[in-house]
Amino acid sequence: MSELGYIAAFLTTFAFVPQALKTIRTRDTSGLSLAMYACLTVGIFLWLLHGINRQDFALIGANAVTLMLALPIFLIILGNTRAARRAASGK
Template sequence: MKTTPEIIGYLAAILTTASFLPQAILTIKTKDTKSLSLSMYAMFTLGVLFWLLYGLSIADKAIIFANSITLILAAAILSVKIYNRLYNKG
Protein backbone atom coordinates (compact mmCIF):
# COMPACT_ATOMS: atom_id res chain seq x y z
CA MET A 1 0.00 0.00 0.00
CA LYS A 2 1.18 3.50 -0.87
CA THR A 3 0.61 6.50 1.39
CA THR A 4 -0.64 9.82 -0.06
CA PRO A 5 2.83 11.50 0.15
CA GLU A 6 4.31 8.50 -1.69
CA ILE A 7 1.73 8.83 -4.49
CA ILE A 8 2.40 12.60 -4.80
CA GLY A 9 6.16 11.87 -4.79
CA TYR A 10 5.83 9.30 -7.56
CA LEU A 11 3.66 11.69 -9.63
CA ALA A 12 6.30 14.41 -9.16
CA ALA A 13 9.06 11.95 -10.03
CA ILE A 14 7.29 10.74 -13.19
CA LEU A 15 6.58 14.30 -14.43
CA THR A 16 9.98 15.91 -13.78
CA THR A 17 11.85 12.80 -14.96
CA ALA A 18 9.74 12.25 -18.09
CA SER A 19 9.98 15.99 -18.90
CA PHE A 20 13.68 15.66 -19.77
CA LEU A 21 12.91 12.97 -22.36
CA PRO A 22 11.32 15.31 -25.01
CA GLN A 23 14.18 17.81 -24.39
CA ALA A 24 16.82 15.09 -24.80
CA ILE A 25 15.10 13.78 -27.97
CA LEU A 26 14.81 17.32 -29.43
CA THR A 27 18.46 18.13 -28.57
CA ILE A 28 19.87 14.84 -29.92
CA LYS A 29 17.71 15.03 -33.10
CA THR A 30 18.29 18.69 -34.01
CA LYS A 31 21.74 19.08 -32.33
CA ASP A 32 20.51 22.66 -31.70
CA THR A 33 21.52 23.89 -28.24
CA LYS A 34 21.68 27.63 -28.97
CA SER A 35 18.98 28.65 -26.46
CA LEU A 36 20.11 26.11 -23.84
CA SER A 37 22.25 27.56 -21.03
CA LEU A 38 25.57 25.73 -20.52
CA SER A 39 25.70 26.98 -16.90
CA MET A 40 22.25 25.54 -16.29
CA TYR A 41 23.03 22.06 -17.59
CA ALA A 42 26.44 21.92 -15.85
CA MET A 43 24.94 22.92 -12.47
CA PHE A 44 21.74 20.91 -12.97
CA THR A 45 23.56 17.66 -13.85
CA LEU A 46 25.78 18.00 -10.76
CA GLY A 47 22.75 18.93 -8.63
CA VAL A 48 20.78 15.87 -9.81
CA LEU A 49 23.77 13.72 -8.78
CA PHE A 50 23.49 15.26 -5.29
CA TRP A 51 19.70 14.62 -5.22
CA LEU A 52 20.47 10.98 -6.04
CA LEU A 53 22.97 10.83 -3.14
CA TYR A 54 20.37 12.53 -0.91
CA GLY A 55 17.71 10.00 -1.91
CA LEU A 56 20.12 7.14 -1.19
CA SER A 57 21.10 8.62 2.19
CA ILE A 58 17.46 8.89 3.36
CA ALA A 59 16.39 5.75 1.40
CA ASP A 60 13.60 7.63 -0.45
CA LYS A 61 12.58 5.52 -3.44
CA ALA A 62 10.81 8.38 -5.32
CA ILE A 63 13.92 10.59 -5.17
CA ILE A 64 16.27 7.74 -6.12
CA PHE A 65 14.07 6.64 -9.04
CA ALA A 66 13.52 10.15 -10.43
CA ASN A 67 17.10 11.33 -10.21
CA SER A 68 18.75 8.22 -11.66
CA ILE A 69 16.91 8.69 -14.95
CA THR A 70 17.09 12.51 -14.92
CA LEU A 71 20.86 12.23 -14.47
CA ILE A 72 21.22 10.18 -17.69
CA LEU A 73 18.99 12.55 -19.72
CA ALA A 74 20.57 15.76 -18.34
CA ALA A 75 24.07 14.39 -18.97
CA ALA A 76 23.09 13.57 -22.58
CA ILE A 77 21.81 17.15 -23.17
CA LEU A 78 24.91 18.61 -21.47
CA SER A 79 27.16 16.48 -23.72
CA VAL A 80 25.57 17.85 -26.92
CA LYS A 81 25.84 21.41 -25.52
CA ILE A 82 29.56 20.97 -24.67
CA TYR A 83 30.21 19.38 -28.08
CA ASN A 84 28.56 22.37 -29.82
CA ARG A 85 30.45 24.85 -27.63
CA LEU A 86 33.75 23.19 -28.54
CA TYR A 87 33.20 22.43 -32.23
CA ASN A 88 30.31 24.60 -33.46
CA LYS A 89 28.51 27.80 -32.65
CA GLY A 90 26.35 27.73 -29.48
Template structure:
Protein backbone atom coordinates in the same frame (compact mmCIF):
# COMPACT_ATOMS: atom_id res chain seq x y z
CA UNK B 1 0.38 5.32 6.08
CA UNK B 2 3.25 5.97 3.69
CA UNK B 3 3.08 9.02 1.48
CA UNK B 4 5.81 7.67 -0.78
CA UNK B 5 3.26 7.58 -3.63
CA UNK B 6 3.19 11.40 -3.63
CA UNK B 7 6.94 11.43 -4.19
CA UNK B 8 6.56 8.81 -6.91
CA UNK B 9 3.89 10.88 -8.67
CA UNK B 10 5.94 14.08 -8.41
CA UNK B 11 9.09 12.32 -9.60
CA UNK B 12 7.27 10.76 -12.54
CA UNK B 13 5.76 14.07 -13.64
CA UNK B 14 8.97 16.08 -13.41
CA UNK B 15 11.06 13.41 -15.11
CA UNK B 16 8.54 12.89 -17.92
CA UNK B 17 8.28 16.64 -18.49
CA UNK B 18 12.02 16.73 -19.18
CA UNK B 19 12.01 13.85 -21.69
CA UNK B 20 10.58 15.60 -24.81
CA UNK B 21 13.17 18.39 -24.71
CA UNK B 22 15.96 15.92 -24.06
CA UNK B 23 14.87 13.72 -26.98
CA UNK B 24 14.63 16.74 -29.29
CA UNK B 25 18.09 17.96 -28.32
CA UNK B 26 19.65 14.51 -28.59
CA UNK B 27 18.12 13.92 -32.03
CA UNK B 28 18.92 17.34 -33.48
CA UNK B 29 22.26 17.86 -31.72
CA UNK B 30 21.31 21.56 -31.72
CA UNK B 31 22.52 23.06 -28.46
CA UNK B 32 22.81 26.70 -29.53
CA UNK B 33 19.91 27.79 -27.33
CA UNK B 34 21.15 25.92 -24.27
CA UNK B 35 23.09 27.61 -21.50
CA UNK B 36 26.24 25.69 -20.57
CA UNK B 37 26.23 27.12 -17.04
CA UNK B 38 22.57 26.22 -16.53
CA UNK B 39 23.03 22.60 -17.68
CA UNK B 40 26.23 22.15 -15.69
CA UNK B 41 24.49 23.46 -12.56
CA UNK B 42 21.32 21.46 -13.26
CA UNK B 43 23.24 18.22 -13.82
CA UNK B 44 25.21 18.73 -10.60
CA UNK B 45 21.96 19.44 -8.73
CA UNK B 46 20.35 16.29 -10.09
CA UNK B 47 23.39 14.29 -8.96
CA UNK B 48 22.96 15.76 -5.48
CA UNK B 49 19.23 14.87 -5.44
CA UNK B 50 20.16 11.33 -6.51
CA UNK B 51 22.65 11.07 -3.63
CA UNK B 52 20.08 12.44 -1.21
CA UNK B 53 17.59 9.84 -2.43
CA UNK B 54 20.16 7.11 -1.78
CA UNK B 55 20.70 8.35 1.78
CA UNK B 56 16.93 8.42 2.40
CA UNK B 57 16.36 5.10 0.59
CA UNK B 58 13.65 6.86 -1.42
CA UNK B 59 13.09 4.89 -4.62
CA UNK B 60 11.12 7.72 -6.33
CA UNK B 61 14.03 10.11 -5.81
CA UNK B 62 16.60 7.52 -6.83
CA UNK B 63 14.92 6.34 -10.03
CA UNK B 64 13.69 9.71 -11.27
CA UNK B 65 16.98 11.46 -10.62
CA UNK B 66 18.97 8.63 -12.20
CA UNK B 67 16.92 8.95 -15.39
CA UNK B 68 17.04 12.75 -15.36
CA UNK B 69 20.79 12.68 -14.68
CA UNK B 70 21.46 10.47 -17.70
CA UNK B 71 19.38 12.75 -19.93
CA UNK B 72 20.84 16.01 -18.60
CA UNK B 73 24.41 14.68 -18.66
CA UNK B 74 23.89 13.62 -22.28
CA UNK B 75 22.67 17.10 -23.20
CA UNK B 76 25.57 18.64 -21.28
CA UNK B 77 28.01 16.42 -23.17
CA UNK B 78 26.42 17.43 -26.47
CA UNK B 79 26.68 21.09 -25.48
CA UNK B 80 30.36 20.65 -24.68
CA UNK B 81 30.99 18.77 -27.93
CA UNK B 82 28.86 20.87 -30.33
CA UNK B 83 28.47 24.11 -28.38
Protein backbone atom coordinates in the same frame (compact mmCIF):
# COMPACT_ATOMS: atom_id res chain seq x y z
CA MET C 1 7.27 8.91 0.18
CA SER C 2 3.61 9.47 -0.47
CA GLU C 3 1.78 8.94 -3.74
CA LEU C 4 2.11 12.69 -4.27
CA GLY C 5 5.90 12.34 -4.22
CA TYR C 6 5.83 9.57 -6.80
CA ILE C 7 3.54 11.62 -9.06
CA ALA C 8 5.83 14.66 -8.73
CA ALA C 9 8.90 12.51 -9.41
CA PHE C 10 7.30 11.01 -12.53
CA LEU C 11 6.18 14.36 -13.94
CA THR C 12 9.45 16.19 -13.39
CA THR C 13 11.38 13.28 -14.88
CA PHE C 14 9.03 12.88 -17.84
CA ALA C 15 9.37 16.63 -18.56
CA PHE C 16 12.96 16.02 -19.72
CA VAL C 17 12.08 13.39 -22.33
CA PRO C 18 11.03 15.74 -25.19
CA GLN C 19 14.07 18.01 -24.73
CA ALA C 20 16.44 15.07 -24.49
CA LEU C 21 15.06 13.39 -27.61
CA LYS C 22 15.12 16.61 -29.63
CA THR C 23 18.62 17.58 -28.55
CA ILE C 24 20.09 14.12 -29.05
CA ARG C 25 18.42 13.80 -32.46
CA THR C 26 19.26 17.28 -33.82
CA ARG C 27 22.40 18.14 -31.81
CA ASP C 28 21.02 21.71 -31.82
CA THR C 29 21.79 23.39 -28.51
CA SER C 30 21.70 27.00 -29.70
CA GLY C 31 18.95 27.92 -27.26
CA LEU C 32 20.38 26.04 -24.27
CA SER C 33 22.69 27.38 -21.60
CA LEU C 34 25.88 25.49 -20.73
CA ALA C 35 25.97 27.01 -17.22
CA MET C 36 22.33 26.09 -16.57
CA TYR C 37 22.78 22.48 -17.70
CA ALA C 38 26.04 22.15 -15.75
CA CYS C 39 24.31 23.30 -12.55
CA LEU C 40 21.25 21.19 -13.30
CA THR C 41 23.25 18.03 -13.98
CA VAL C 42 25.33 18.41 -10.81
CA GLY C 43 22.17 19.17 -8.83
CA ILE C 44 20.41 16.07 -10.17
CA PHE C 45 23.45 13.97 -9.28
CA LEU C 46 23.43 15.37 -5.73
CA TRP C 47 19.68 14.65 -5.41
CA LEU C 48 20.44 11.10 -6.53
CA LEU C 49 23.09 10.77 -3.82
CA HIS C 50 20.66 12.23 -1.28
CA GLY C 51 18.01 9.68 -2.32
CA ILE C 52 20.52 6.85 -1.99
CA ASN C 53 21.52 8.12 1.45
CA ARG C 54 17.87 8.27 2.54
CA GLN C 55 17.02 5.01 0.76
CA ASP C 56 14.15 6.88 -0.90
CA PHE C 57 13.26 4.96 -4.03
CA ALA C 58 11.22 7.78 -5.57
CA LEU C 59 14.21 10.14 -5.31
CA ILE C 60 16.60 7.47 -6.54
CA GLY C 61 14.47 6.43 -9.51
CA ALA C 62 13.46 9.90 -10.61
CA ASN C 63 16.93 11.36 -10.34
CA ALA C 64 18.68 8.38 -11.93
CA VAL C 65 16.41 8.61 -14.98
CA THR C 66 16.59 12.41 -15.10
CA LEU C 67 20.38 12.27 -14.89
CA MET C 68 20.44 9.85 -17.84
CA LEU C 69 18.36 12.38 -19.80
CA ALA C 70 20.16 15.56 -18.70
CA LEU C 71 23.75 14.31 -18.93
CA PRO C 72 23.73 13.70 -22.71
CA ILE C 73 22.23 17.16 -23.26
CA PHE C 74 24.96 18.70 -21.11
CA LEU C 75 27.67 16.80 -22.99
CA ILE C 76 26.26 17.87 -26.38
CA ILE C 77 26.10 21.51 -25.24
CA LEU C 78 29.68 21.25 -23.96
CA GLY C 79 30.88 19.77 -27.26
CA ASN C 80 29.03 22.39 -29.32
CA THR C 81 30.39 25.20 -27.15
CA ARG C 82 33.95 23.94 -27.54
CA ALA C 83 33.53 23.54 -31.32
CA ALA C 84 32.15 27.08 -31.60
CA ARG C 85 35.09 28.47 -29.62
CA ARG C 86 37.59 26.60 -31.82
CA ALA C 87 35.85 27.88 -34.96
CA ALA C 88 35.82 31.44 -33.63
CA SER C 89 39.53 31.32 -32.84
CA GLY C 90 40.38 29.83 -36.25
CA LYS C 91 41.82 26.56 -34.90
